[in-house]
Amino acid sequence: MLKNILGKSRQVWTPLARGLSKTSTQSNVAAESVVTASTTKPATLILPQDYAECAPLNRNATRQAWIENTDAVAERKVGLIELHPDVFAAQPRVDVIQENVEWQRKYRYVSMANTKTRAEVRGGGRKPWPQKGMGRARHGSIRSPLFKGGGVVHGPRSPTTHFYMLPFYKRVMGLTSTLSVKLAQDDLHIIENVDIPTKDAQFIKDIIAERNWGLSVLIVDKDFMFPENICYATDELGYVNLMPAFGLNVYSMLKHDTLVLTVDAVKHLEQRLLYQLHRNDATSKGGKFKLDQV
Amino acid sequence: MAHLRETSDKALKLLRTLPRVQIGNLRPNPNSKQNDKRGRAQHGGDKHGAGNKGSGQRQNFMRLGYETGNQPFYMRFPYEPYYKGHHMKRQYPPISLLQLQVLIDTNRIDVSQPVDISTLCNSGLLNLKPAEMEYGFQLTDEGLDNFKAKINIEVQHANEAVIAAIERNGGVIRTAYYDPRSLHMLSNAKKWFEKGVPIPNRMMPPQDALDYYTDAKNRGYLANPEEISKDRLVLAQKYGYQLPRIEDDPSFAMLSAAKDPRQVFYGLEPGWLINVVDKTIVRRKK
DSSP states (O other): OHHHHHHHHHHHHHHHHHHHHHHOSSOHHHHHHHHTTSOSSOOOEEEOOOTTTSOOSOSSOOEEEEEEOOSSSSOOEEEEEEEOHHHHSSOOOHHHHHHHHHHHHHTTOEEOOOOOOTTTSSOOOSOSSOSSSSSSOOOSOTTSTTSTTOOOTTOOOSOEEOOOOOOHHHHHHHHHHHHHHHHHTTOEEEESOSOOSOOOHHHHHHHHHHHTOOSSEEEEESSSSOOHHHHHHHHSOTTEEEEEGGGOOHHHHHHSSEEEEEHHHHHHHHHHHHHHHHOSOGGGGSGGGOSSOO | OHHHHHHHHHHHHHHTTSOOOOGGGOOOOTTOSOOOSOOOTTTTOTTTTSOSSHHHHHOOOOOTTOBTTBOOGGGSSOOOOTTTTGGGSOBOOEEEHHHHHHHHHTTSSOTTSOBOHHHHHHTSSOOOOGGGTBOOOEEEOTTOTTOOOOOEEEESEEOHHHHHHHHHTTOEEEEOOOOHHHHHHHHTHHHHHTTOOOOOOOOOOOHHHHHHHTOGGGTBTTSOHHHHHHHHHHHHHHHTOOOOOGGGSTTHHHHTOOOOTTOOSTTOOTTOEEETTTTEEEOOOO
16 A cells, blocks of 8 residues: 555655755755754655666666654654665575575685595504415505594595685675565665664664564664764674675675665665676676686 | 566565575575585496496597598598688677667767777677787678668778668778787777887788778778778669768768877877876877
8 A cells, every 4th residue: 555655646756856856865864954944843855766877677666665763762754765676676586695695605614624644644654464474455554544543535635715706797686686685575674874862772672672673683884984872782782783885795684684774875785786787897807716717 | 578577576576475585594496506426326326327338437438530440531531721821810700780789779889989999899798809819890791771870980891781881871981900919909998008008009901901901992991082982982872872971961070080000099199108097198299
């Protein structure tokens, strides 16, 4: 029902909103204060998508999301943001998400499992018994792999790296797929900023309980310097983590049940991912990590 | 792509009713992983799929062309040097007029500027390997009827029909020779400029290419311009189209732009230096 209302009212608010956004698209807080200079109640923040810059693959799949407040525990819709369908309504390739998770686990994993060969096991230099005349099988060393306590053939040798590089577009597709899945499953929330009023962890706990955010929460902002309050408030909570937008990755998004993005982070992610989707020199990105090259 | 759009919407709608996608419930596509274990017994054991005895099992296949004792086919006839000097021959990878039109329609190529090798390579979809004896692009006639763009293009080889297709639309085509070093510069101009070396002269074509590039019929860059303008009319009459007057065209300056035979880049003279960091050109003193 909500979607219908949005769909119908879109023609009404879009032209007005587009005009508004031209003055300030990025710094939405500033725009709000300018608009609400006369009135006490802050005006709703409406951020339309500029499709002229990047035409979406699917023109019918529009996505809008509420922008929530962070200044109080009680939920209040501060505004509405239109999300780019190529990033937030992309084909949910769960197999590519799985490949990304596997890659993120493996590329940094170095196996330290190790076994000793017959040369490395202590002793075994002397012929255990003469070649002939004993009525026993001929042997040259008590550390041969046939012997108990002997060396191991083709055992694991350390360090073994498991590094490999996932193809460039699979990495991009992993991010867009995961963001789309999170949005589709209502696990993605957008907040106006990360300026919470208190350093108290209880505030974060209350917000999570009040707004039905999942068991674990990943909060992402564009800037890597988070405000003092939210740092103190989330420090004690192991299940709430902060991350700058440049560090956003598939594994962390899936590790946390709920993903919370600020408006700035959404704009930044859209801009970066659309750039990666449309760049024409992506073939050069994988060359360095190609295996079996001379 | 239409089916993709619909399926993505359907899949996202379906995901709303499914459990949360998590690390714990992900798995790869069925049969996408190859099992590298050597199964025993009923799990692919016995001969492990290699058959019983012989070449299949021991991998000792006969060498290619061996006919179990007969004089092999490849040795049956006296020497005929079909491929003599093949590795030395100049290659011209083809791009069709259809491909060119698609590049223009998808904004990969700006037709308000003259098009040359560097424009084509900068599109990101075509690349040239001068080290593998590729001496530039040849324009082929596929999609000739649907070619509608008015361009000023410089390629290394083109046939008569292609020349007619370009000139019919009021465009200009020219064939020009580039030596391997110039081709290397053009194929990735930015990387070459980063070396900080003055732009060298372009070399003249070798003896066996001279005839091609001095011929007005091929629109060679060393041909007499008067002969070329005469041949444009002859070709228009042969193919039966009205030759548009490029002198009256508003973009005449662009259409008539041509490089000097010694010049590698449009607008840059030999001896000049490009500073990529400061985005400046260091010109030669007069």
